[in-house]
Amino acid sequence: MTIEEKERELIDSFAIYEDWMEKYEYIIELGKDLPLIADDYKTEENIIKGCQSMVWLHAEKKDDKVVFTADADAIIAKGIIALLIDVLSNETPEAIMNAKLEFINAIGLQEHLSPTRSNGLVAMVKQMKMYAIALNMKQ
Amino acid sequence: MMMKFSVNDIRAQFPILQTKIGKYPLVYFDNGATSQKPQVVxxxxxxxxxxxxxxxxxxxxxxxxxxxxxxxxxxxxxxxxxxxxxxxxxxxxxxxxxxxxxxxxxxxxxxxxxxxxxxxxxxxxxxxxxxxxxxxxxxxxxxxxxxxxxxxxxxxxxxxxxxxxxxxxxxxxxxxxxxxxxxxxxxxxxxxxxxxxxxxxxxxxxxxxxxxxxxxxxxxxxxxxxxxxxxxxxxxxxxxxxxxxxxxxxxxxxxxxxxxxxxxxxxxxxxxxxxxxxxxxxxxxxxxxxxxxxxSLDLEAIQAHENDLLAYATTALEAIPNLKIYGTAAQKSSTISFLIEGTHPYDIGTLLNQQGIAVRTGHHCTQPIMDFFEIPGTIRASFSFYNTHGEIDQFINALKKALAMLS
CATH class of the missing domain: 3.40.640.10 (Type I PLP-dependent aspartate aminotransferase-like (Major domain))
Structure with missing residues (x-):
């Protein structure tokens, strides 16, 4: 599945829920399936800066694809990073770098998680793209 | 100068308090960060x-x-x-x-x-x-x-x-x-x-x-x-x-x-x-x-109302299992900082916001206090005299709903 196809699936899944409290329940559920970061990578330098909660993110390359793992100490932050990993993990660095991630707006995440320092959604996306750039240069 | 204090008369002077957040009426409990403005201002x-x-x-x-x-x-x-x-x-x-x-x-x-x-x-x-x-x-x-x-x-x-x-x-x-x-x-x-x-x-x-x-x-x-x-x-x-x-x-x-x-x-x-x-x-x-x-307001009545809100909210919060209030001084203004064991303040704040409740989460620009209690931050509800007991009930219900979702 391409990134756009995965985004489309997520938009459809979220469309089922009318109430934002239900959407949050879904985000919380997604967090439970988050590919967890290995304890060795849960270091200070892997913390995404700009989040009110602690979010750790790791990336490595497997067969030309970037694989992300993460964890967070807040349940909603965990769900949001899971959402982003769902879309961006197992993709090539180029695809990640070029991803427009329009689903964020389509779902309405942007307005419900305004891009302030408190939620770090923007910081998460930026960090994932930075990893993709770094891993792309390594090859 | 004794006047009758009516919270409804006060609220009527603050147009922003009529705001709806989605389908929920705004409950503004972030007065410690900034107060709302009356129509005269x-x-x-x-x-x-x-x-x-x-x-x-x-x-x-x-x-x-x-x-x-x-x-x-x-x-x-x-x-x-x-x-x-x-x-x-x-x-x-x-x-x-x-x-x-x-x-x-x-x-x-x-x-x-x-x-x-x-x-x-x-x-x-x-x-x-x-x-x-x-x-x-x-x-x-x-x-x-x-x-x-x-x-x-x-x-x-x-x-x-x-x-x-x-x-x-x-x-x-x-x-x-x-x-x-x-x-x-x-x-x-x-x-x-x-x-x-x-x-x-x-x-x-x-x-x-x-x-x-x-x-x-x-x-x-x-x-x-x-x-x-x-x-x-x-x-x-x-x-x-x-x-x-x-x-x-x-x-x-x-x-x-x-x-x-x-x-x-x-x-x-x-x-x-x-x-x-x-x-x-x-x-x-x-x-x-x-x-x-x-x-021009009856400042004693205002203070009595705020003390009443503080006592009412403190009692209601204390009834929630695993909730700890930070700041239990004998002399307190109408501000309550708290945490609930096993939950992150950010999660609580986010889910309260979805239900129209405005509270502050984080370290409140007082990191030495957070270091003292060895916590990363708290959830803070701070009341003004335009707040009501009904709003506290709404807040407590919203908090219970958030806790149910996060458990």
């Missing part, structure tokens, strides 16, 4: 830009005279509210932070290496960092009055902390993170016995109760307009006249000078000496209006 700002706008203190023309009069009348309203002796002792600033920086940078310039500044463990960053900055520049020592588990200052050791080198004692009247009301009268008296000057950070107190700077005998008092029903970007520094006269100017520019030549400048008299540049004119006038409005 909004109208006053509108009136200023619609009919009065002109620069102050320099024009001979009609509008300049109108705006100068209104600005200076606002100063007098604030003087009367604080019971300052003279209006010259009322300096307009950008806010509390600006006021403390002014004192630190101006009064601080008169201090010598080894002189001591005494603050407390429960200060907002804005009453820590400016002192650390001037301490670093001038080789001063910053000391801290410790606090106990309840969030009360430990004053047993105060006499040892106050030395002959203590020049400034700067402390908050009410803790923004914990709600503690500090016994400032006692501390002012002890500091004065050692010859130290006292700065009171009143950012979290004046919106809850009246103070009298002459009765308190504090040397300086600072507060922000936006937390006391006025506009943002304006605040007040009260200082005793002799001290302000002795202090060097903080910023140079227009309005603060008497004469300027290529060689030297002589400075203007108080209060203008500390008000360089075109000030926040509408801010000052709006703040004057806010304080005039506040003065």
């Amino acid at each position: 909004i109208d006053c700002i509108n009136q200023y830009y619609s009919a009065e706008n002109a620069n102050i203190h320099r024009g001979v023309h009609h509008l300049s005279q109108v705006s100068t009069t209104n600005y200076e009348n606002a100063r007098k309203t604030i003087q009367a509210y604080l019971n300052a002796e003279k209006s010259e002792e009322i300096i307009f600033t950008k806010g509390t932070t600006d006021g403390i920086n002014l004192i630190a940078q101006s009064f601080g310039r008169m201090l010598k290496a080894g002189d001591e500044i005494l603050i407390t463990e429960m200060e907002h960053h804005s009453n820590i960092v400016p002192w650390q900055m001037v301490a670093q520049e001038r080789g001063l020592v910053v000391k801290y009055i410790p606090m106990n588990e309840a969030g009360e200052l430990k004053l047993e050791g105060l006499d040892d902390l106050l030395t002959d080198r203590t020049k400034i004692v700067s402390l908050t009247h009410v803790s923004n993170a914990l709600g503690t009301i500090n016994p400032i009268e006692k501390i002012i008296e002890a500091a004065h016995q050692k010859g130290a000057k006292v700065v009171i950070d009143a950012a979290q107190s004046l919106q809850h109760f009246k103070v009298d700077v002459q009765a308190l005998d504090c040397d300086f008092m600072v507060f922000s307009g936006h937390k006391i029903f006025g506009p943002t970007g304006v605040g007040i520094l009260y200082g005793k006249e002799d001290l302000l006269n002795a202090m060097p100017p903080y910023q140079g520019g227009g309005d603060m000078i008497k004469t300027v030549s290529m060689k030297e400048t002589t400075y203007n008299d108080l209060p203008h000496k500390f008000e360089a540049g075109t000030p926040n004119i509408v801010g000052g006038i709006g703040l004057g209006k806010a304080i005039e409005w506040l003065s």
